[in-house]
Amino acid sequence: MGSNKDPAFVISPVTDASAVEKHLTSLRELLQHCINDEPEISSLGFLAPLTDHTAISYWLELLPSVIGPGATTTLLIATAPGSNEVVATVQLARMAKETHSYKGEIRKLMVHPDYRRHGLGRRMMDEVERVAREEFALELLLLDTSKETPARQFYLRNGWTEWGICPEYAKSSSGTKHDCSFFVKSLV
Template identity: 30%
Template sequence: MRTEDTPGFAQASRPWEVTAELRGQLVDCWVRVINSGGAVIHGELPMPPVSTAQADPVMGRLIDGLDPHRARLLVATVRGSLAGWLILRRDPHPLVAHCGVVNHVMTHPGFRGRGIGTALMHHVRELARQEMGVEQMHIAVRAGLGLEEFYGRLGWREIGRWPGGLRVAPGDDRDEILMHLTL
């Protein structure tokens, strides 16, 4: 990665920290990722193609759920442009407060292949441990896209698999893979 392509990071832990401009960039990124075949589908969104009008209210609910103790938005930018983002959540219940869940990991299609996803995952690891007191993280990924290999290279390990648990299209069922990382 060239120095000028090194991402900067920002996080939001409260809804009012997400500006209208950032919200628009997040929605645009999400729509582009989904429509280019990315695996970042949300239960409230239809299968592709997805429109901005469909994704914006779902983004609003994600933003409304931000809370310093339970949900953070991590954003990567390169030269002022949104390059990727993710959500880190944790349940504050004492039985599971030491665990976090990473959702919506995505790299803007215009920044693919530049190490943005890897940088996001390294940064979320530090955020989880140092700022939220998380000791282990979980992520669920769709098989067939090489995601288990990507996360495996970053130290995550597969701990479970739901065979055919995700129906991408009629006749195209994929395994849902649960992965774990100890911090």
């Protein structure tokens, strides 16, 4: 397992379909771990048990927004030391409206259970914030997460401001409705 300063993790953007094909098995497994292992605290938009087909379809259907001339989403992946296994991902969605072009939304930060609590989530967030600021000149980032998950405390510890809570906003992977915390972070 890595440490907070472990240079062996490689964080990189997905820039073509071959990268998804190369990593499709570990991307599927990562998503399934994040949904199926603890469905009562997962709030990634899928119900457990997440099947192989649904997990693979998710990654393949995401591709058009990630690659090509009309790409509006940046997908960052982290690979494990000494392998091609994807152990973490995060997405940066840029807003299509002209009047919203200064902001983006962080989506689906996922860290494989074997690599949690060792700084990899923080490294992923640091990198996606850097990409937002330096590559897209974004000034503001938004995200949401279940109020009842450890993710809420993670974002609070990492400089995000909770600006609101909406009761029963979404369902966990177990199907239980939960309150949702909304966060904002200024990049300027």
